[in-house]
Amino acid sequence: MEVYSEKEQIIKTIDLLKGEKQTLGLVPTMGALHEGHLQLVKKALENNDKVVVSIFVNPTQFDDEKDLEKYPRTLDQDVELLSTLNKDDILIYAPTVDDIYEGRTEAQSFDFDGLEYEMEGRFRDGHFDGVGTIVKRFFEIIKPHNAYFGEKDFQQLQIIKKLVEKHNIPVAIVGCEIHREANGLAMSSRNTRLKPKYKKEVSFIYKTLIAAKQYFETKSANEVERWVEKQFANHDLLKLEYFIIANVETLKEVTRKSNEKSYRAFIAVYADDIRLIDNIALN
Known part of the structure; x- marks a missing residue:
């Protein structure tokens, strides 16, 4: 299994593959791979001759320097895990910061027609400029036919489509369904940092989303949001940052339901110092 650390190296290989008319899929990751990532790679392998998995902790999408420092970096384990899927058809691109940013580690400014100002954009300043910068850079370097993103980061998925x-x-752009732990928690690299007592409690997040979906059948968006806020106000360990019901297309918070539109519930919760996000389709 080839691991490329420089863009010139992987560009040469990709040019050869495309010269052979092979289709190319891309799965961008920040490493610390788990089963959710593997599901994306499996999907990509089904639909493409070769798949590039990028492993890069992107500094420009972190608004908290401590969060960037703590983010797990497990390249050797990631390579070993990917090799269990397919050793011949996966290429790993694990660049350095300088290889990507060429000495200027700055995010480009983007206009995503307002999608960037909702939910995560309200709480993570500049986050989606960083996401847009790195994804656009990977698209320029790898030039994939298809790229795969998980719906756990649904707002990010919509923003990449807009990009x-x-x-x-x-x-x-191919969106793939959320892969969950046995207790319902959306799989994330951050889950490995959860302390034992929090691991037992975080199933409450998905249970609350399921209940909110049921309430949304007969209640207004505002009523459901207030109900969820009350549930977390009574929880001893988990702190709700936001719960929002939004229009799938615009990501704007809903005040009045329409049978002609699709809605999704979005949530961000702190389990001690670990920030967890999730979402669920409502109709």
Whole structure:
């Protein structure tokens, strides 16, 4: 299994593959891979001749320096895990910060038609500029036919689709369903940092989302939001940062339901110092 650390190396390989008319999929990750990532890679392998998995902890999408420092970096384990899937058809691109940013570690400014100002954008300053910068850079380097993103970061998925649309990037964006732990917690690299007593409690997040979906059938969005806020106000360990019911297309918070529109519930919760996000389709 080839691991590339420099863009010139992987570009040469990709040019050869494309010269052979092979289709190329991309799964961008920040490493610390888990089963959720593997599901994305499996999907990509089903639909492409070769798959590039990028492993890069992107500094420009972190608004908290401590969070960046704590983010797990497990390249050797990641390579070993990917090799259990397929040793011949996966290429790993694990660049350095300098290889990507060429000495200027700065995010480009983007206009995502307002998608960037909702939910995560309200609480993580500059986050989506950083996401847009690194994903656009990977698209330029790897030039994939298809790119795969998990719906756990649904807002990010919508923003990447907008990025491709506005910059006329010739890649198909494929959203993949959320992969969950046995207790319902959305799989995330951050889950490994949860302390034991919090690991027992975080199933409350998904249980609350399931209940909110049921309430949404007969209650207004505002009523459901207030109910969720009350549930977390009574919880001893988990702190709710936000719960929002939003229009799937605009990501704007809903005040009045319409049968002609699709909605999704979004949540961010702190378990001690670990920030967890999740979402669920409501209709």
